[in-house]
Amino acid sequence: MQVDEATVQRIAGLARIKVTPEEAKALQTELSGILNWVEQLDEVDTSAVEPMTRVVPIALPKRKDEVTDGEIPDQVTKNAPQTEDHFFVVPKVIE
Amino acid sequence: MTDLTTLTLTQARDGLRKKDFSATELTEAFLRAIEAGNGSLNAFVLPTPDHALAQAKASDARLAASDPRPLEGIPLGHKDLFCTNGVRTTACSRILGNFVPTYESSVGANLWNAGAVMLGKLNNDEFAMGSSNETSAFGPVVSPWRRKGKDGKLTEAKLVPGGSSGGSSAAVAAGLCLGATATDTGGSIRQPAALTGTVGIKPTYGRCSRWGIVAFASSLDQAGPIAKTVEDAALMLGAMAGYDPKDSTCVDAPVPDYAAQMRQGVKGLRVGVPKEYRVEGMSKEIEALWQQGIAWLKAAGATIHEISLPHTKYALPAYYIVAPAEASSNLARYDGVRYGLRVPGKDIIDMYCETRAAGFGKEVRRRVLIGTYVLSAGYYDAYYLKAQKVRTLIKRDFDEAWNTVDVVLTPTTPSPAFAFGEKTGDPLAMYLEDIFTVTVNMAGLPGMSVPAGLSSEGTPLGLQFIGKPFDEGTLFRAGKVIEDAAGRFNAPDKWWLAGSKGR
C-alpha cells in the first residue's frame, strides 16, 4: 500500500504528532515500505479463523464494588507541568 | 579478595548466606564497577547508589539475623521501563521528561520484597521499540563485546547489545550488576541476551504482572530477567513472577521452584526443530550452532523431531501490525497534560502536536503512525483484524506441535551483534532481527535464549527454546543442558573499565 503525503499528514493529525513537510516525505517512503511488506499476510487464508481475543485462557477477572483507591490528589498532580488548586491546567480547548 | 562482580547471582547468594562478604560490600563492588565502566557503555541511565546502599544495609540486618529472603542483598539493574517509586522513570524517552512515579511496578516490588538491591535504572530503546538500543533518548548502549579482526585483535567498532533491553544485557555481560530486569514484546529480552552471551527468558504471557511497566503492546509485553547463568535466571524469575489482581491479564497460578526444575535433566524430552526457521540466507555458523545444540540435547537423552510451524514467516509482518496498533493507543496518554514534557502551544491541539513531535523519537513516531493507520477507518479489517487472525493460526501451529514435542529449539537471532548504524538505514532491516523471536510473543508462549557459542568474529550466539504455556521449567532444564555443554562466554577484554569514554 502506497501512502501519499496527504495521508501521512492526516494520520499524524489523528495521532496528534506534528510532522513537517520534509518529515512527511521521508515518512511517506518508510511507511509505504512497511505497509507493502506487511501485505504478505494476504497470502494467508483466514476465512475460517477467529481473531485472537485473548492470549491467556482465563475469564475476565472482576473486582468487588468497594472504594479502595483515590483520595490522592497530591500524587495525581505531582508530575503535572501546570496545576492550580489540584486542577490540571492546559492551553485553551476550543470547542 | 575475589572480584565480587565476577560472581554469579547464585554464587553471591550463597556467599552472602555463608557470610563470606556482606551485602554492603557486594553492592559497593558493583557501584565501583558502574562508576568505572558505565561511562563507556552507557548501560545505566540513572545509577541510584544511595538507594542501593540503604537497601544493602537492610539486607545485612536480615542476613545477620539469619533471616534472608530469596534474593537478599543481590544487586540488580532495573530497566527504565519499570516505574520506580520516587526514582525517575523515563522509558528512555524525552516525553517522560523528569517523571518521578509515586508507585512501584508489581514486578519491581516483588524483587525488592525478596531482598534485592536496585543499583539503578537501565537504558533501553525508547518505549521498548527497537532491537539495538540505538533509539534511546539517552544515547545508545555499547556492548561490552567487540568483534575480533582477522588478526585476532579486537576491533574498535562499537557493537550493539541488542534491544530493546540493551542496557540490561550490556550491564550483566559487563559485570555491572548480578542480574537485570528486562521486558520482551517481540524479542527484547532474548535477542539482547543472545548478542551478549547472557541468559534471557521471556515467561508465558500472564506469568508476570504488567502493572507499573510502561506499556508498549499490551497483548505482547512481558517482564523477565537477563542473567549470567540459567540458574541465576531461574532464581530471578521465581521472585519476579506471580499473581497480581491489578493486572486483568495476569494468571493466578503458583510459581514453581524453577531452579529445582532446572536440575531435572532432559532424558526423554522431545525437542522439536521447526523447518520453517531455516530461513533463506541464514548464515552457516547459525545453522552449525543449531546442529550443535541438537547434538548436545541428544547426548543428554532428549529425542529430536522435525516439526512444521507453517505460519512462521507471517509472524513478523503480523507483529508489525499488532504491536504498533496497540502502541499507538498506549502512547496516547503522553500528551503533556498530566506528566512529562510539555511544549507550549497556542491551544490544546497545538500543544499536543508540538509536545509529541518533540518528545517521541523517530522510531516511536514511525510505529505510532503505522499503528494509527492500521486501525483507521477502512483499514481495520485488512490490517489489524487480519493480523489477529494470523496470530490465531500461529498459536494453533504451536498447539499442534505440542502433540508431538515438549519444547522447540531454534536459533535466537539470524546473526550476531552488528555495529552501530549498520541497520538503522532501513527500518525493515532492523525489524528482521526479531524474525525468530516474535512468534513466541504472538503465541503467548515462554521463550529463553541461552548462550551456545561464538561467531567467527568472536561475538556471542544464542539458541532459543520455546515452551508450552506455563512450562518455564522445561526451558530451564533444556537451557541448563546447553549451558553445561557450551560453557559460559565472557567478553575477553574488560576495556570499558579503563574509564575511557568510548561513546
Add this chain to the structure above:
Amino acid sequence: MARAQTSKLIRGGTGDWEVVIGMEVHAQVASRSKLFSGSATAFGGEPNSHVSLVDAAMPGMLPVINEACVAQAVRTGLGLKAEIHLRSIFDRKNYFYPDLPQGYQISQYKHPIVGEGEVEIEVEGETKTVGIERLHLEQDAGKSIHDQHPDYSYVDLNRSGVALMEIVSKPDLRSAKEAQAYVTKLRTILRYLGTSDGDMEKGNLRADVNVSVRKPGEPLGTRCEIKNVNSIRFIGQAIEVEARRQIDILEDGGKISQETRLFDPGRGETRSMRSKEEAHDYRYFPDPDLLPLELEQGWVDDLAKDLPELPDEKRARFMTDYGLSAYDASVLVAERESADYFEAVATGRDGKTAANWVINELFGRMNKEGRDIEHSPVSAKQLGGLVELISSGVISGKIAKDLFEILWTEGGDPAEIVETRGMKQVTDTGAIEKAVDEIIAANPDKAEQAKLKPNLLGWFVGQVMKSSGGKANPSAVSDILKTKLGIE
C-alpha cells in the same frame, strides 16, 4: 412502515413533515466505585480527589472491571426486556481530549453486553412501543472548565472512569412529546431497578438526540445529533427547534449536513459544534488489557429473579387489585417510592380512597411545600389510618381534611386524635333527625320552596352540617332531609 400520524406532523410551506427521532441516553451506573478502578463515584469533591493512578492514566496502569457495574447493566437490560449477550467485548475508542487522560475511552463497540429490547410509553392516551437497539457499558470522561480564563482550561478527573450505560433507542420516536415520554419512562425504569439515580441535574442522565425530518413515506432524511441535553424540558425544546431548522432548510431547497450540534436554551436554537470530522475516526479495537466478558446464564437468571416489580407491571396490578384508573395508577407508579407509599396506605383498605388521598391531598401538599415522598411528614401508616376512618364511616370527608392538617403539622395517631378531639362523625339517625327538624322548623318558607326547587336541598344539608359542627354524616343528612322535605 406505519402510517405517519397526522397529529404529530409539522406543517411546512411545501406540505407536512414527519420528525424522526432516535436517542442515545447516557446513565451513570449506581455503584460505589468506578468501572475499571477502585476510586469513589461520589458526586462533587475537591478537584482530582476521587482519582486513582489508573484514572489519571499514569504510565503502566491497567483496568480491572467492577462486578457490580456488570450486574447493573444486565439488570437494566432485563428491565428493558432486552437480550443479554453472554459474551461481550470492551473496545478502546481512541481520541484526544484533556479530560480523557488515557487518550481513549474504554467502551463497547461491536459486541455490547445488551442487545435489542423495548420500552412502552404513553402519550396523550396512546400507548406506543419504542425499540431499544442496544445497551453498553463505558467509562465517563472527566470535566474541563473553559470559561475561567482566557488562555487556559482546567481539568478535573473526578468523573473520569465512572461507569456509564449507553442506551440506544431505535429511531421510533415521532414527536418531542414522545421523546420526552421515552426519557421519562427510561428514567423511571432505571430508578425502579436502582441501576441509576437518573439525576439529570447532576448530569447522571444525559441524552444525545438524533433528529431528522422527511415527508411521510419518504426514506429517512439526514440526521443531526444534538449532544448532551440535560433536562426533559430541553429535550422537547431542542427537538422542536431542530426539526423546524431542518424543515426550513429543506423547504428553501437546501440540504442538511450531517453534524453534531449543541442546544442553546438561552437562544432557543441549536448550533453546530466545531467541525470534528477527523475526530470521528475512533479506531476502535478490542482493549488488549482486558479479556472478553463472559456471563453465566444461571447468574443472569438469578438477577432476573430478584428484579423488583417494574412500573408497567405495577401499574397494571394497581388497576386490577385496587380498581384504580389508568391515569391514577400512572401517577402513582411514576416513582417507586410513591408506589410503595401508596401500597402501604392501600393494603387492606379501599384503594380508590387511598389513591385519592395520596394523589390529591398528599402529593398536592408536598408539591406546594416542595417536599418529596421520602420527606413526607405524614407516614403511610398515618395516612392509612386516616383512610380507614373514612371508609368505616367514623369521620366524614370534610373532617378528614382537618385531620390531615393536624397530622401534617403536628403528627400523631389518627384514631387517637379523632377520639380525643371529638371529631367523630355523627351517624346516629336520631340525632340527625333532631337537627333536621330544628332547621326545617326554623326555615318554613324554604322548606316549602324545596319541593319545587330541589337545589335548596344543598342549602339545607349545609345548614344541618354547620349545626352539627361538620360531624354529621352528609349522606345520612341528605337522605333524611329528602324524606322530610318531600324531595325525590
